[in-house]
Amino acid sequence: MYSELVMEHFRNPRNMGVIEDADGVGEVGNPQCGDMMRITIKVKDDALEDVKFQTLGCGAAVATSSMVTEMAKGKKLDEATEITNKAVAEALGGLPPAKMHCSNLAADGLQAAIEDYRARHAAG
Amino acid sequence: MDKVIYLDHASTTPADPAVVTAMLPWHTEQYGNPSTVYSLGLTAAQAVQEARESIAQAIGAEPEEIYFTSGGTESDDWAILGAADAHSKKGHHLITSTIEHHAVLESVAYLEKRGYEITRVPVDGGGLVDPADIRRVIRPDTILVSIMHANNEVGTIQPIAEIGKIAREAGILFHTDAVQTAGKLPLNVNGLGVDMLSMSAHKFYGPKGIGLMYLRKRNRISPLFHGGGQEKGRRAGTHNVPGIVGIAKALELATVQMADDAARETALRDRLWAGLQANIEAIYLNGDPARRLANNLSVRLDGIEGESMILMLDMEGICVSSGSACTTGSLEPSHVLLALGIPVEEAHGSLRMTLGRSTTTEDIDHFVAVFPPIVARLREMSPVWCANCVCKQRN
Numbered sequence: 001m002y003s004e005l006v007m008e009h010f011r012n013p014r015n016m017g018v019i020e021d022a023d024g025v026g027e028v029g030n031p032q033c034g035d036m037m038r039i040t041i042k043v044k045d046d047a048l049e050d051v052k053f054q055t056l057g058c059g060a061a062v063a064t065s066s067m068v069t070e071m072a073k074g075k076k077l078d079e080a081t082e083i084t085n086k087a088v089a090e091a092l093g094g095l096p097p098a099k100m101h102c103s104n105l106a107a108d109g110l111q112a113a114i115e116d117y118r119a120r121h122a123a124g
Numbered sequence: 125m126d127k128v129i130y131l132d133h134a135s136t137t138p139a140d141p142a143v144v145t146a147m148l149p150w151h152t153e154q155y156g157n158p159s160t161v162y163s164l165g166l167t168a169a170q171a172v173q174e175a176r177e178s179i180a181q182a183i184g185a186e187p188e189e190i191y192f193t194s195g196g197t198e199s200d201d202w203a204i205l206g207a208a209d210a211h212s213k214k215g216h217h218l219i220t221s222t223i224e225h226h227a228v229l230e231s232v233a234y235l236e237k238r239g240y241e242i243t244r245v246p247v248d249g250g251g252l253v254d255p256a257d258i259r260r261v262i263r264p265d266t267i268l269v270s271i272m273h274a275n276n277e278v279g280t281i282q283p284i285a286e287i288g289k290i291a292r293e294a295g296i297l298f299h300t301d302a303v304q305t306a307g308k309l310p311l312n313v314n315g316l317g318v319d320m321l322s323m324s325a326h327k328f329y330g331p332k333g334i335g336l337m338y339l340r341k342r343n344r345i346s347p348l349f350h351g352g353g354q355e356k357g358r359r360a361g362t363h364n365v366p367g368i369v370g371i372a373k374a375l376e377l378a379t380v381q382m383a384d385d386a387a388r389e390t391a392l393r394d395r396l397w398a399g400l401q402a403n404i405e406a407i408y409l410n411g412d413p414a415r416r417l418a419n420n421l422s423v424r425l426d427g428i429e430g431e432s433m434i435l436m437l438d439m440e441g442i443c444v445s446s447g448s449a450c451t452t453g454s455l456e457p458s459h460v461l462l463a464l465g466i467p468v469e470e471a472h473g474s475l476r477m478t479l480g481r482s483t484t485t486e487d488i489d490h491f492v493a494v495f496p497p498i499v500a501r502l503r504e505m506s507p508v509w510c511a512n513c514v515c516k517q518r519n
Contacts, residue, residue, distance in 0.1 A: 010435060016505055031469035031508050034429055034449045034457065038507035054507035058431035058448070062505065102455055 003093040006063040013062055015069035017052045026112025028105045035061045039109040043117055047076050060095050060103035064088050068106035083107050129442045129487045133480035134276050140329040146373040150366040158363045168365045175372035182379050184312035185338050191355045192368050195335035196303040199322030200227035203299040206345030207268040208235050215265025216240045221253050222463040224272050225301055249465050250412030251280030259290045272301040277447055277460040278411030279420025288317020303327055307378030319343050330374030334367030389419040389479045392488050397421055399492030404499050419479040424470050427509030428502040433475055436498045447474040
């Protein structure tokens with residue numbers, strides 16, 4: 001069902017956890033849907049110094065969360081905002097069609113975290 | 125992984141080697157078509173007849189009341205669509221429950237689209253149908269009641285004999301899907317008071333692709349398959365002779381072992397549940413605690429999702445199933461768990477273990493050792509799990 005790369009990320013998720021003093025937090029999905037992600041980011045010099053995830057969900061949900069943290073880490077915020085759910089799925093070598101809609105939310109979570117950071121920054 | 129620990133016997137079972145051995149000659153040397161008149165065909169016809177007699181005896185039926193099909197889905201579809209078609213002059217109302225197998229629910233939904241009226245009676249928190257509910261919804265134009273014997277997900281065993289009595293008094297055809305109980309519980313069609321009963325061989329250590337329907341004498345349903353005159357014109361298609369020999373052998377073996385299997389599986393199932401409760405917090409039983417199949421343990425866990433558990437257990441060589449959306453092939457979790465009143469977010473975190481003849485104490489103890497760390501890891505990963513606030517998780 002899943003590609004070897006998806007399973008590899010599921011088995012060994014990168015950047016799992018929470019940044020306690022995060023500069024931005026993004027949450028997408030909800031437990032009723034069976035998929036929920038929380039992305040926390042640390043920003044330094046307009047770049048993503050650290051990105052961590054927590055995910056409730058299936059194999060695809062975990063793998064896309066792990067992959068998006070890898071893709072985003074170290075990137076300038078403007079570059080990171082270009083990361084889409086589709087790009088995450090492609091970086092994983094594709095997802096089963098049924099998973100494309102329900103479990104492919106990780107980039108949305110990242111974008112929500114960046115928006116949260118920008119909103120706080122603008123307010124501050 | 126060296127050894128697979130298979131805890132998904134409600135999904136399918138391995139064929140018993142004695143069943144396979146009994147089937148083999150009917151593929152090769154004895155390949156005749158039972159519908160022919162020369163000796164090779166007559167030998168096959170004799171084997172089909174012996175299988176029919178053996179099965180009839182096992183369930184208290186007459187041999188001519190047994191019809192061979194391709195499996196549980198065909199039998200369920202045939203019972204419902206065949207009854208609806210044959211009795212459409214009497215009425216267009218059918219009664220079933222909210223927790224039936226998809227083979228039943230999709231068949232009644234098909235009829236509903238074509239103008240039939242369907243009443244789906246609810247179940248209680250353990251998954252039990254109240255026979256009084258059936259009595260209450262019967263109408264003059266009701267043509268069929270179809271209630272499963274035991275549920276495939278949560279293992280709840282329904283009061284079929286009581287429902288059968290109600291249907292009989294009202295003069296309404298009564299079908300039961302016995303796919304999960306055949307070979308596991310003693311089945312007597314008269315004791316149960318059923319007019320139709322579906323079973324499938326691969327659920328009781330027989331081959332896949334063969335099942336049967338019991339249809340009580342003098343009851344009329346329309347055929348689903350049209351063609352040659354096999355099965356008295358009621359189910360066309362060349363007899364699956366190896367399969368027919370196989371289902372009869374499998375039922376014969378299961379009938380002999382039934383009591384021992386049930387006692388052993390109950391003890392192992394209870395050991396598993398005790399082990400999981402002792403080592404995992406916020407884990408709950410699905411289904412009726414007492415009226416359930418001996419081999420079924422259905423649970424749900426707070427803060428984690430079913431498919432992730434299945435994938436992690438698979439890495440340890442353990443096969444189980446879940447009612448989460450990801451594993452039902454839709455965006456919704458299991459209709460059975462929801463019908464029991466389990467909240468959607470909890471239904472996503474369900475897991476079903478179904479034991480079988482090959483399950484050992486070592487398998488259970490291994491599972492109890494391996495599973496809690498998996499739960500801990502997935503909860504560590506979960507944004508909704510909070511280790512120190514289980515009470516809050518449950519509100």
